[in-house]
Amino acid sequence: MISASEDIETFLRQHFAKRGGETRSLSPQLVEAMAYSLFSGGKRFRPNLCLQAAMAFGGQAQEAIPYAAAIELIHTYSLIHDDLPSMDNDDIRRGKPTNHKIFGEALALLAGDALLTEAFYIIAQSYSSRAQLSGPLVLCLSSAAGMSGMVGGQAMDMSLGAPLHSIEGALLTHRGKTAALIAAALEGAAVITQLNTSQIEVARCLGESLGIAFQVRDDLLDREMGSANSVLSYWSEGETNAYLDDLLKDAQEMVQTLPPGSEELLTFFSYNRERQI
């Protein structure tokens, strides 16, 4: 797996230098709070996946960078808000104090709001000369990040929804909370590479499978924690691994309908299968 994270870092650093300058007159602390979480050692899994997908689909990684960066902003905001005392009340993230432990709850909340908003600003600004891309990319990311995607899944995960207390409920939560944004990485890459409509939908489904596999692997790694929405509340480890096999089999079929080279993306499934963190 080639890492394209340097390109992402460069884009994010340059973008924030510019936008931070525009905002500093209002609140330098806001800019600092946003940057604290955005540059706190995240693995950049989602943006890297997006760039790898754009290349696998036969496109240019370069063109996908702003969209990939926007996904990372959404991911970062969701972590800041998730860590707040009224949510998971976490003090430590990636080995460092969480955003609100450093900047206070009010500023952490606003930093999250600003990162979420900035994701769409980045897309609209970066693709302004390619009008046929900006609308579909905003649609793709807002659909994945919002009420029927990530935020909906978070509400369900916090038992603020209607938990089904079943494997279906656990998988539905995983689909919203985790898989939607990973699916948006592949769907957006397909949009940018101008694949046809049915291929774009296959790319989204492939991303959703990978996202669910990702969260199911987390369930295996966190098996001691025993969350109600873990698939291990309903399945044995053997059943869970068999499900991961099924997801990979589906993915192997899906890549057949995508451009040649797309099978490269299957390495994300094997990487996920092996990872220990």
Added chain:
Amino acid sequence: MISASEDIETFLRQHFAKRGGETRSLSPQLVEAMAYSLFSGGKRFRPNLCLQAAMAFGGQAQEAIPYAAAIELIHTYSLIHDDLPSMDNDDIRRGKPTNHKIFGEALALLAGDALLTEAFYIIAQSYSSRAQLSGPLVLCLSSAAGMSGMVGGQAMDMSLGAPLHSIEGALLTHRGKTAALIAAALEGAAVITQLNTSQIEVARCLGESLGIAFQVRDDLLDREMGSANSVLSYWSEGETNAYLDDLLKDAQEMVQTLPPGSEELLTFFSYNRERQI
């Protein structure tokens, strides 16, 4: 002033019926929390202004409805987050319990996040067949709502920024916190009506003047509260009213460079000057 609020209500109700259906399987409570604040008797000042502007500029109000609705979603999310205990800690909004008093802090936070995200979904979806509009409208709204606009102003207002303890500081806060979104109503209307680039900028400035006038009028109405960011911390009532006169004079000049009929928008300045709530 003609009210177009029925069209806005109809759009919002229909949109939520559809999207709520898509989300209900994840979390019916999330949908309920979003709807609670969105349909809680807001004046719809910003969306109405947007539709009036589209008509004043010679366009169709109909075309501006989705964008106007998106602005109202942004406004609504900002109120939910502002009311949270870590921010203003308000129990009552528009004569009803605030969102978190009904749904709890976690769900109120998520409802705000989802409304913010949905604003961009609405724009991307509603203008999908007019690619030349969706990108600029997302840019306009995200720029106004985010780090260099509303959220930046909020951070500054909460003294999370670098308050200047001066009339300039107070006006800068007003510009971000209140005027940016009102400016986006007029700027977006100008984009939708396809005015030329310099006219779009004049429309934005006109909206910014109106937004500042709006917040300065609030300062006059709330004069007993004595906020550090009230212009009345630095100006007498006479000076403040003279400033409102200046803003109107500037506005009268600005509308001359906009299409005939745009002077109709000056009625918002006189309405603001007289309002008691």
